[in-house]
Amino acid sequence: MKNCFSVVLGLSLSFIVQAGEISIPSYINTLETSRVGDYIFRYVLFSTESDFPCIRTELLDPINNRALVDNLDVCAYDGKSFSEGFAAVSFNNPRITESAFEFELQLFALRGPEEYNLDCSIEISGAKLGSLECH
Template identity: 25%
Template sequence: MRILHPILYMVLGLVCLSSAAAAEFEYKRVYQADAGKIDKYIVRYLRSFDSPCVRVQSLLPGGKGTILKEKELCSIDGKSFLDGFTQVDLKKGEFKEGKLILTFEIMPLDPAPEFIKRCIVPFRDGTPQDLVCETIAP
């Protein structure tokens, strides 16, 4: 019986590790997406039922969908989409003048009116950076 306990713990540990490693992005859970060109890169953004974050990916040109760089955007002005707001709704994503522009409708935690933020996703050598936002409507 003494040998059985360590073996049981090892098996449980391996199961936990394998399930954590298998937590890949599930494209079948995407409900909002678009793609466009920024500089020499094909860029797409995705929203999934599994996360409130916006996933931005740069694809390798001519790479048949190979992801070069990606970033999950999960906060605005230092506040998390998970617990910094009551609700964060991506109203519009557009590729305009070589930029990715995301427009969010945000419901704050405090009893205050909803507001709209227009955010640009800057890129550095094909790598998406943190959102740069401005409030456009109270």
């Protein structure tokens, strides 16, 4: 009976460890949080190799149990999705300033040698996130 219990316990623990290995954080490259004004700004850079090759930005209210105030998912540029409109995408040098979230966006065309390097930002103004601006 003791050996049977050990085997069942061992299988249960093995399942828990394996389940932990398939968690969503494996799709996350970077997650950072910072205070911006009266709110908490958080961004998540998802792996560009995942099914969700995006940047998620969120404004949270620290007084109201970190309630979501505004959010913006960046999953496309110039009308083309990152997953289907480009051969490859890279998010580089993300940084949070007092009024914006800034990063470098590197895009590789589906056909041809074209590579685009853009400086992008999302304005943070009070309880609102602006739209994606790149140049």
